[in-house]
Amino acid sequence: MTDGVEKVQPRIKPHGSVDEIKSGYVDMAYHSIKIYAQRQQDVEAAKWTPGTRPEELGTYLHMDLAPPLMDFVNRLKNNPSTYTSSPSLSLMAEIKRASPSKGDIAPFVNPAQQALLYAQSGASVISVLAEPTWFKGSLTDMHLVRKAIDALPDRPAVLRKEFIFPEYQIAEARLWGADTVLLIVAMLSQEQLQRLYAYSRRLGMEPLVEVNNAAEMARALEVGAKVIGVNNRNLHDFSVDMGTTSALVDMVRERDVVLCALSGIQGPEDVRVYKEQGVNAVLVGESLMRASDTKRFIKELLAWPDA
Numbered sequence: 666m667t668d669g670v671e672k673v674q675p676r677i678k679p680h681g682s683v684d685e686i687k688s689g690y691v692d693m694a695y696h697s698i699k700i701y702a703q704r705q706q707d708v709e710a711a712k713w714t715p716g717t718r719p720e721e722l723g724t725y726l727h728m729d730l731a732p733p734l735m736d737f738v739n740r741l742k743n744n745p746s747t748y749t750s751s752p753s754l755s756l757m758a759e760i761k762r763a764s765p766s767k768g769d770i771a772p773f774v775n776p777a778q779q780a781l782l783y784a785q786s787g788a789s790v791i792s793v794l795a796e797p798t799w800f801k802g803s804l805t806d807m808h809l810v811r812k813a814i815d816a817l818p819d820r821p822a823v824l825r826k827e828f829i830f831p832e833y834q835i836a837e838a839r840l841w842g843a844d845t846v847l848l849i850v851a852m853l854s855q856e857q858l859q860r861l862y863a864y865s866r867r868l869g870m871e872p873l874v875e876v877n878n879a880a881e882m883a884r885a886l887e888v889g890a891k892v893i894g895v896n897n898r899n900l901h902d903f904s905v906d907m908g909t910t911s912a913l914v915d916m917v918r919e920r921d922v923v924l925c926a927l928s929g930i931q932g933p934e935d936v937r938v939y940k941e942q943g944v945n946a947v948l949v950g951e952s953l954m955r956a957s958d959t960k961r962f963i964k965e966l967l968a969w970p971d972a
């Protein structure tokens with residue numbers, strides 16, 4: 666297993682001065698860099714910890730200790746749990762305890778129970794935010810999610826939703842039960858994106874490649890991504906513009922790409938518009954975590970008919 670941690674530099678420029686940063690003032694763009702830098706430190710620590718060193722992860726993979734994989738692309742294209750034969754948009758349901766922009770959302774959620782609820786409500790993918798500092802998630806959450814839904818017929822795929830920059834995190838994801846991982850184009854050079862995409866594919870996982878504008882979409886298409894998520898949330902200032910996905914739909918029309926809208930989705934009207942435009946899936950976090958009746962909320966959100 667190769668590892669490119671040392672070579673990776675953030676592509677997002679800080680807005681705050683060093684003094685502002687030191688004094689604790691953090692503007693949003695700088696916040697993205699802080700997440701990234703913290704994650705680099707976390708990964709570095711894990712790589713030096715006996716039991717989770719890269720060579721040990723490599724051995725576990727070689728011993729075939731990773732659990733069986735679900736075909737992520739296929740699971741998004743065919744959703745047997747929507748009770749409808751008409752083409753239907755698929756749901757990626759996210760487990761999100763907290764976020765940098767909103768603070769605590771549902772800090773004490775039980776990820777395994779929440780995942781089961783999502784699965785029983787027709788989700789195609791369970792997205793687990795595994796970043797610990799700002800999102801209060803973990804690999805343990807993801808592992809327990811996988812265990813909770815593992816025996817279900819047509820179980821949803823499991824996504825490690827994270828800031829991923831070395832192969833190491835992809836190997837971890839595979840060992841702990843992910844079927845796919847997130848690759849954020851804005852945080853990677855083209856060479857890194859290509860390398861991580863290829864490594865994920867080698868482990869049998871088609872990644873979800875996240876973009877935010879036309880230039881990033883072109884880069885995702887260049888590496889041959891089959892599942893592309895357009896983030897409506899701008900990672901520089903965290904503002905949400907639902908038109909971000911709509912503006913990029915034409916770039917993938919007629920291509921064999923599953924197009925997903927990520928972030929800011931709150932109600933059926935958001936989903937209806939995307940469906941009309943040809944978007945194939947939506948990824949929903951906060952509004953699902955805050956829903957009082959999750960199952961009903963999902964059915965109404967996706968306009969799925971009664972079973």
Ligand SMILES: O=C(O)c1ccccc1NCC(=O)[C@H](O)[C@H](O)COP(=O)(O)O
Nearest residue numbers: 764765766767927928929930949950951
């Ligand atoms: O949610 C944030 O504040 C955030 C900030 C910086 C980087 C990523 C962030 N969120 C990760 C996500 O991509 C969202 O959790 C996901 O798309 C769901 O969004 P939402 O439905 O708006 O909770």
